[in-house]
Amino acid sequence: MADTHSVIGTKNKKGQTFTDTWAMMNDAPRTPSFFTGSEVIKEALRRASCDVMIAYPITPQSEAAALIGELFAEGYIGDYFRGESEFAVMSQCAGAAFGGARVFTTTAGPGTMRAMENFPMWSGARLPIQMIVTCRGINSPLSIQPDTLEIAYLLNTGMLVWHAETAQDFFDWILKGYMVSEEPDVHLPLALCCDGFFVTHTKDVVNLTPADMCLPPYDPYRSPVPCMDMECPPVRMMRDPFVMKSNYISYATHASWQQEVWAAVERSRKHTIKWLNGLIETENTDAEVLIVASGTAVSQGREAIRLLEDEGIRCGLVKIKVLRPWPGEEIREATKNAKHIIVPEFNVTGWLAKEIRATIPNSERVHSGPRVCGGMTMPPEIIVSEIKTLLGMRTMSLAGRGS
Amino acid sequence: MSKERIKISEDLYDIMPSDYQDLVKSATYGKEDRGWKDIGNSKELIEQHSLCAGCPESMAFRYILASLPNPEDTVMVGSTGCTSLVFPMVAVHNIHSLFGNQNAIASGLKRALSVRFPGRTKDVVVLAGDGATVDIGLDMTLQAWFRQEKFTTICFDNELYANTGGQESGLMQKGFVAKMAPVGKLFDKVRLPEIARESGCHYVVQCTVSKPSLVEKVVRNAVMIAREIGPTYLQLYTPCILEIGKNSMEGLQEMRDSEKPTERFAYKEYVSEPAKQLLAEIAAKDKEKKAAAKQLASQGA
Numbered sequence: 001m002a003d004t005h006s007v008i009g010t011k012n013k014k015g016q017t018f019t020d021t022w023a024m025m026n027d028a029p030r031t032p033s034f035f036t037g038s039e040v041i042k043e044a045l046r047r048a049s050c051d052v053m054i055a056y057p058i059t060p061q062s063e064a065a066a067l068i069g070e071l072f073a074e075g076y077i078g079d080y081f082r083g084e085s086e087f088a089v090m091s092q093c094a095g096a097a098f099g100g101a102r103v104f105t106t107t108a109g110p111g112t113m114r115a116m117e118n119f120p121m122w123s124g125a126r127l128p129i130q131m132i133v134t135c136r137g138i139n140s141p142l143s144i145q146p147d148t149l150e151i152a153y154l155l156n157t158g159m160l161v162w163h164a165e166t167a168q169d170f171f172d173w174i175l176k177g178y179m180v181s182e183e184p185d186v187h188l189p190l191a192l193c194c195d196g197f198f199v200t201h202t203k204d205v206v207n208l209t210p211a212d213m214c215l216p217p218y219d220p221y222r223s224p225v226p227c228m229d230m231e232c233p234p235v236r237m238m239r240d241p242f243v244m245k246s247n248y249i250s251y252a253t254h255a256s257w258q259q260e261v262w263a264a265v266e267r268s269r270k271h272t273i274k275w276l277n278g279l280i281e282t283e284n285t286d287a288e289v290l291i292v293a294s295g296t297a298v299s300q301g302r303e304a305i306r307l308l309e310d311e312g313i314r315c316g317l318v319k320i321k322v323l324r325p326w327p328g329e330e331i332r333e334a335t336k337n338a339k340h341i342i343v344p345e346f347n348v349t350g351w352l353a354k355e356i357r358a359t360i361p362n363s364e365r366v367h368s369g370p371r372v373c374g375g376m377t378m379p380p381e382i383i384v385s386e387i388k389t390l391l392g393m394r395t396m397s398l399a400g401r402g403s
Numbered sequence: 404m405s406k407e408r409i410k411i412s413e414d415l416y417d418i419m420p421s422d423y424q425d426l427v428k429s430a431t432y433g434k435e436d437r438g439w440k441d442i443g444n445s446k447e448l449i450e451q452h453s454l455c456a457g458c459p460e461s462m463a464f465r466y467i468l469a470s471l472p473n474p475e476d477t478v479m480v481g482s483t484g485c486t487s488l489v490f491p492m493v494a495v496h497n498i499h500s501l502f503g504n505q506n507a508i509a510s511g512l513k514r515a516l517s518v519r520f521p522g523r524t525k526d527v528v529v530l531a532g533d534g535a536t537v538d539i540g541l542d543m544t545l546q547a548w549f550r551q552e553k554f555t556t557i558c559f560d561n562e563l564y565a566n567t568g569g570q571e572s573g574l575m576q577k578g579f580v581a582k583m584a585p586v587g588k589l590f591d592k593v594r595l596p597e598i599a600r601e602s603g604c605h606y607v608v609q610c611t612v613s614k615p616s617l618v619e620k621v622v623r624n625a626v627m628i629a630r631e632i633g634p635t636y637l638q639l640y641t642p643c644i645l646e647i648g649k650n651s652m653e654g655l656q657e658m659r660d661s662e663k664p665t666e667r668f669a670y671k672e673y674v675s676e677p678a679k680q681l682l683a684e685i686a687a688k689d690k691e692k693k694a695a696a697k698q699l700a701s702q703g704a
Contacts, residue, residue: 051515051518051519052511052514052515052518054511078515078518078519079514079515079517079518081514081550083507083510083546084542084543084546085542087504087507088504088507088542088543088546089507091500091501091504091507091508091511091543092507092508092510092511093511094500094504094508094511095480095498095507095508095509095510095511095512095513095514095515096511096512096514096515097511097515098498098500098508098511098512098515099478099511099512099513099514099515099516099519100515100516100519101511101514101515101518101519103511103515117501118500118501118504121500121501125500226496228478228496228497228498228512229478229496229516229519229520229525230475230476230477230478230495230496230525231408232408233408233409233423234409234493234494234495234496
């Protein structure tokens with residue numbers, strides 16, 4: 001069974017010191033480094049005390065997945081291999097997590113969709129796997145460009161879903177993510193999403209924690225369900241399998257288990273607030289116009305706000321960091337003064353705007369857009385233009401928009 | 404895990420379920436020469452099952468569980484189908500997650516156990532039906548073999564989808580009329596044993612489960628070879644008496660009829676060179692042990 005003594009302060013085989021995560025993330029010195037998002041994923045994993053990483057090539061996550069292979073070759077990861085498809089990879093991740101390992105993987109777009117059957121299974125089996133989703137288009141004709149539509153499909157899987165804006169978010173949240181996921185009252189998988197290319201393939205200054213500090217190892221015996229390693233008594237799980245029974249007890253069992261998964265999502269709220277300092281971040285929420293966004297749409301929103309300021313238009317900002325659990329109360333509070341709520345998104349359906357509309361009173365205040373998709377960029381000017389149109393102001397015609 | 408771990412506190416003994424008390428008192432965990440002969444004499448690792456009366460799969464389950472060389476450190480992986488009705492009542496850790504992904508689960512599991520327990524033996528055994536192994540999961544079955552993953556794959560071949568009501572499967576015989584094969588199956592039974600050999604399995608056996616001693620031998624061999632060398636594959640005929648129109652008591656005869664030398668389940672075996680060597684070493688050690696025991700017995704007498 002689990003060791004009862006603490007490993008904090010001892011060293012792993014690479015000479016890194018197992019460090020209290022709160023101290024490592026909040027108190028340890030940080031070194032500014034100029035890295036691509038993919039390199040940042042590698043650097044986070046170097047410090048994550050990860051047991052098993054399983055990789056599969058798909059743009060735009062291939063570079064990160066391959067870089068973690070280098071970490072394995074250097075001895076930082078317990079095991080690493082290339083699976084045969086995303087469906088198989090996510091099942092391999094499940095197998096490793098069932099066996100008590102801290103597991104990491106990365107995927108994108110069509111890969112996320114191919115693997116989809118696994119995600120509710122991960123949640124139902126209470127496997128705290130961390131999956132990076134570097135979002136890209138999932139439509140046909142084939143696209144490899146950034147597009148966040150796949151996140152909409154993840155929202156009802158019972159996974160925790162976070163949406164990083166920057167490489168710095170990524171670095172911190174990968175490490176903090178395990179702390180939330182692995183809490184005994186949570187113990188759920190985490191989909192840590194970012195917008196492909198915009199975050200993975202651009203360079204940014206990221207403040208890294210010391211490379212000689214790493215997370216404490218995962219303790220599978222804190223799991224709310226037994227670890228499948230034959231280290232605890234193999235009692236019969238059920239007297240009669242519920243799987244295909246048509247009776248009330250069977251239905252009630254399945255229903256209560258689903259409810260428990262979603263209750264665990266809810267219970268992650270307090271841990272997530274602690275580690276991420278809130279599920280949302282806000283600026284100037286007393287303004288009448290408010291941009292509410294997640295991912296890189298937040299960055300574009302910030303630029304738009306600057307342009308609007310030059311014209312004397314005051315606009316606030318809500319950055320949604322966490323999509324599951326959904327920060328409903330926070331959004332209601334942050335939007336209570338707003339007359340116009342602008343939700344710019346990198347997808348065709350506007351799933352974030354729909355979520356917000358379903359959350360707040362007077363939802364006609366929510367304006368879904370601008371929306372770009374299929375890899376199109378979102379220049380701040382189109383956000384500005386959208387806002388000015390909404391306010392009944394004249395806007396300059398923007399090339400290619402037909403206005 | 405040692406048998407010590409499953410001991411019950413004296414104060415709680417009387418409130419534990421009787422099958423758990425039996426497990427602690429008389430399971431064959433840790434017994435080196437455990438095998439099918441323990442069935443009926445000591446606690447079996449399978450409780451009641453909800454398979455049909457007379458189902459050969461239930462026999463196969465008992466023989467396999469009695470034959471695992473190291474059940475106290477064995478994790479089994481199942482898939483969706485009739486086997487998933489039995490696994491919840493099996494006294495070794497077992498995983499059911501999705502349909503067809505069993506060899507992917509086992510790949511991740513075996514690697515995690517190797518990372519977490521270096522220097523210790525943790526066996527992984529996959530047990531799934533032919534739909535899971537050959538149709539929906541074929542990709543993952545083969546890829547695990549290509550990668551030389553060190554676990555055993557056992558396929559219960561009943562030549563159709565039994566749990567969903569008798570639909571055509573890849574291992575069904577050509578010409579058999581079934582649901583979804585309304586004019587008879589149009590192509591041959593998939594030759595997975597041959598494919599297994601070509602895919603890198605070090606030990607491949609196709610047989611029926613009519614003889615418990617044979618099942619014991621091949622299961623032990625398959626697990627030992629997978630532990631030391633690489634992937635192994637057993638394809639066991641467990642006919643679905645319900646779907647082929649037989650009565651409860653006719654399963655055994657069906658298997659005996661199908662394993663005659665000219666029939667499709669005639670015993671078939673492939674052993675790779677390194678696996679042959681390992682089996683020879685194990686046999687030599689067993690012989691030595693027996694001789695030593697004999698000598699000890701004669702000295703005692």
